[in-house]
Amino acid sequence: xxxxxxxxxxxxxxxxxxxxxxxxxxxxxxxxxxxxxxxxxxxxxxxxxxxxxxxxxxxxxxxxxxxxxxxxxxxxxxxxxxxxxxxxxxxxxxxx
Numbered sequence: 001x002x003x004x005x006x007x008x009x010x011x012x013x014x015x016x017x018x019x020x021x022x023x024x025x026x027x028x029x030x031x032x033x034x035x036x037x038x039x040x041x042x043x044x045x046x047x048x049x050x051x052x053x054x055x056x057x058x059x060x061x062x063x064x065x066x067x068x069x070x071x072x073x074x075x076x077x078x079x080x081x082x083x084x085x086x087x088x089x090x091x092x093x094x095x096x
Contacts, residue, residue, distance in 0.1 A: 048081040
């Protein structure tokens with residue numbers, strides 16, 4: 001599903017203009033992104049959490065130059081679904 005499909009679905013289900021739905025989706029994403037960029041986690045009860053995870057420093061290889069490089073510790077955004085959400089996906093989505 002794409003962002004455009006989400007906007008269309010919200011617009012149809014709530015009976016609002018597509019532009020209004022798109023603005024709401026854009027503001028939601030900006031708020032989540034802004035919170036994570038400022039070091040805050042975002043908790044959405046019943047849906048999940050957008051959290052910041054720290055990756056440890058490690059050694060890597062540049063294969064084309066055949067050299068070892070140091071990859072410094074860094075933070076990455078991550079999503080952790082709620083238990084209810086996870087259980088629903090496990091029971092309703094068929095394993096391929």
